[in-house]
Amino acid sequence: MDLEETGNCLADSLSVYDGADTTGRLLGKFCGDELPGDLTSSGHYVYVVFRSNHKRNTGAFSLNWSAVDSQADNNDPTARTN
Numbered sequence: 001m002d003l004e005e006t007g008n009c010l011a012d013s014l015s016v017y018d019g020a021d022t023t024g025r026l027l028g029k030f031c032g033d034e035l036p037g038d039l040t041s042s043g044h045y046v047y048v049v050f051r052s053n054h055k056r057n058t059g060a061f062s063l064n065w066s067a068v069d070s071q072a073d074n075n076d077p078t079a080r081t082n
């Protein structure tokens with residue numbers, strides 16, 4: 001990840017939402033070159049928004065994703081019956 005870094009990522013940013021659009025919960029908004037930690041969605045949708053302004057081009061970003069078994073992460077026995 002290498003995006004222009006500004007306060008509050010107002011210039012260039014990568015925003016990740018937990019859902020199928022921007023009405024989902026914001027999991028994080030990122031810029032600069034510091035890698036965010038792992039992000040986990042609550043369901044099978046993640047919405048990613050990349051914004052860039054006309055000033056100062058930097059590198060780029062890439063991302064990897066993988067599916068997790070939600071039941072393996074959930075020790076609540078009542079949730080397993082759903």
Ligand SMILES: [Ca+2]
Pocket residue numbers: 004011012052053054055056057058
């Ligand atoms: Ca820029």
